[in-house]
Amino acid sequence: MQVSRHWRLQQQRYALVGQVCADCEEKIFPPRGVCPNCAKETSTAFEFSGRGKVYSFSTVYTAPAGFEGSAPYTIGLVQLEEGPLVTAQLTDIDNDHVEIGLDVEMVTRKLLQDGDRGVLVYGYKFRPVVPVWETELEDELYALA
Amino acid sequence: MTNVYITGIGQTPVGEHWRTSLRELAWQAIEPALVEANLHYPDALYVGNMLSGAISGQEHTGALIADYCGFRGVEATTIKAGQASGGVALRQAYLALKSGEIKTAVVVGVEKMTDRAGGELVSAVASGLDADYEAAQGLTLASAAGLLLQRYMFENGLELRDMAGFSVNAHANARNNPNAMFRNQLKAEKFPAAAMVASPVNMFDTAPDADGAAALVLVAADTPPETENGFKPIQITGSAVSTDSVALHDRKEFLTFEAVRRSTEKAMEQANVKHADIDLFELHDSFTVFAALALESAGFAEMGKGWQLAANGDLGIDGAVPICTLGGAKARGNPCGATGIYQALEAVQQLRHTAGGSQVEGAATALIQCVGGTGASVATHVLQA
Numbered sequence: 001m002q003v004s005r006h007w008r009l010q011q012q013r014y015a016l017v018g019q020v021c022a023d024c025e026e027k028i029f030p031p032r033g034v035c036p037n038c039a040k041e042t043s044t045a046f047e048f049s050g051r052g053k054v055y056s057f058s059t060v061y062t063a064p065a066g067f068e069g070s071a072p073y074t075i076g077l078v079q080l081e082e083g084p085l086v087t088a089q090l091t092d093i094d095n096d097h098v099e100i101g102l103d104v105e106m107v108t109r110k111l112l113q114d115g116d117r118g119v120l121v122y123g124y125k126f127r128p129v130v131p132v133w134e135t136e137l138e139d140e141l142y143a144l145a
Numbered sequence: 146m147t148n149v150y151i152t153g154i155g156q157t158p159v160g161e162h163w164r165t166s167l168r169e170l171a172w173q174a175i176e177p178a179l180v181e182a183n184l185h186y187p188d189a190l191y192v193g194n195m196l197s198g199a200i201s202g203q204e205h206t207g208a209l210i211a212d213y214c215g216f217r218g219v220e221a222t223t224i225k226a227g228q229a230s231g232g233v234a235l236r237q238a239y240l241a242l243k244s245g246e247i248k249t250a251v252v253v254g255v256e257k258m259t260d261r262a263g264g265e266l267v268s269a270v271a272s273g274l275d276a277d278y279e280a281a282q283g284l285t286l287a288s289a290a291g292l293l294l295q296r297y298m299f300e301n302g303l304e305l306r307d308m309a310g311f312s313v314n315a316h317a318n319a320r321n322n323p324n325a326m327f328r329n330q331l332k333a334e335k336f337p338a339a340a341m342v343a344s345p346v347n348m349f350d351t352a353p354d355a356d357g358a359a360a361l362v363l364v365a366a367d368t369p370p371e372t373e374n375g376f377k378p379i380q381i382t383g384s385a386v387s388t389d390s391v392a393l394h395d396r397k398e399f400l401t402f403e404a405v406r407r408s409t410e411k412a413m414e415q416a417n418v419k420h421a422d423i424d425l426f427e428l429h430d431s432f433t434v435f436a437a438l439a440l441e442s443a444g445f446a447e448m449g450k451g452w453q454l455a456a457n458g459d460l461g462i463d464g465a466v467p468i469c470t471l472g473g474a475k476a477r478g479n480p481c482g483a484t485g486i487y488q489a490l491e492a493v494q495q496l497r498h499t500a501g502g503s504q505v506e507g508a509a510t511a512l513i514q515c516v517g518g519t520g521a522s523v524a525t526h527v528l529q530a
Contacts, residue, residue, distance in 0.1 A: 058287075
């Protein structure tokens with residue numbers, strides 16, 4: 001069971017917190033020690049918007065330990081609107097409806113359970129961007145309930 | 146000037162060795178290499194291995210294998226660089242021999258895969274990816290290759306069947322390799338119909354995980370050493386290792402294997418050879434898209450056109466750029482960290498002209514290259530007769 005390994009990534013997993021290079025303004029995710037663009041060390045925290053487009057994708061049929069119950073699931077490379085690519089599962093969409101260029105947004109979902117008695121690990125996945133009228137309808141339904 | 150020569154080779158057949166452990170596999174490869182080279186005790190042992198900890202619960206394999214093989218007391222170390230472990234181990238041995246600190250070395254690539262199965266094995270192999278930002282999302286090596294292949298097909302307007310030539314060629318070449326795992330022939334029209342592993346990567350696109358070990362005896366000398374085995378020593382004339390981001394999402398150019406480009410340039414410059422001088426290229430075809438990207442990044446094809454060499458049949462034994470001449474990872478089998486040494490051994494067979502029905506006529510210069518992860522570690526060597 002690993003607790004601190006996942007806990008220490010909560011800023012990244014829950015809020016897509018990366019960095020912006022103080023020198024060349026490169027947006028960086030995941031965070032790293034040295035800017036990949038200008039090789040300077042300085043950088044400040046930067047929260048990404050969570051919106052992007054599918055750059056590539058693959059549907060996993062032969063799954064690793066801890067993910068067998070989810071297979072087949074689709075992993076995307078999402079190009080965030082600020083630039084970087086992120087590796088993340090796509091959710092709320094049928095596997096055969098995914099295509100390159102699809103508009104997606106970040107949501108927080110369960111990623112895996114760390115063994116039978118381990119922690120539940122939550123983090124980012126991406127779903128197709130929901131049209132505004134649909135979210136408004138959702139809000140109304142919640143208000144009624 | 147000190148040169149480095151290969152004077153002995155040994156291997157186990159690649160496959161499912163249920164009765165044989167990690168250390169026994171290593172010895173089965175080392176013993177015939179020692180006999181060929183007429184050596185009993187090297188100055189140093191280098192072990193290339195990726196997964197002994199995750200699969201066999203055994204680390205510290207330098208000392209373990211040294212002791213099992215009768216080298217107790219020898220300097221020994223294990224090199225871990227994902228699926229490139231074998232090639233990076235060869236590089237470390239080469240550097241030590243070049244330095245003059247040692248005169249003889251044994252390099253063994255060994256991988257015991259079949260002591261884990263299913264999701265556990267998939268997870269072990271995925272440990273060569275970025276654990277926090279790739280594997281934690283459920284990414285596997287095959288699905289990482291799927292991300293590359295999906296984008297490669299998208300940008301070049303391809304369908305899955307356009308990649309079939311790589312696997313068909315590998316199986317055709319393995320027919321003549323008694324140590325290969327799959328010597329059956331693959332029909333191109335069957336290729337797109339295979340079961341999916343991680344779309345668009347299917348069973349016929351991916352190399353099979355397997356047990357295996359291969360070993361080399363290396364000797365440092367100013368001139369080719371005398372041998373008693375009747376074979377001319379094979380010289381390592383170029384040697385380079387390069388790295389790239391472990392995670393695919395951190396690449397500068399998504400469809401370029403930058404570490405392939407850099408290490409190939411360095412190794413070929415060191416050996417003073419041009420592309421036209423290369424008689425065969427043992428590249429790391431864990432997936433068809435890896436083969437296409439390796440051909441492009443190494444300069445054998447224009448970017449986006451590596452697949453055409455396979456489709457046009459240019460990669461066969463008699464083709465312009467023979468690759469995977471004894472089956473490659475696809476048909477010889479894929480014992481991850483041992484691959485680099487299998488490639489070196491197969492290149493030696495080609496340069497000795499003992500490759501049987503898969504012999505590249507007049508082979509004198511071979512390029513070998515193994516790729517760890519999705520291109521994060523790449524070891525490239527030039528071998529010459």
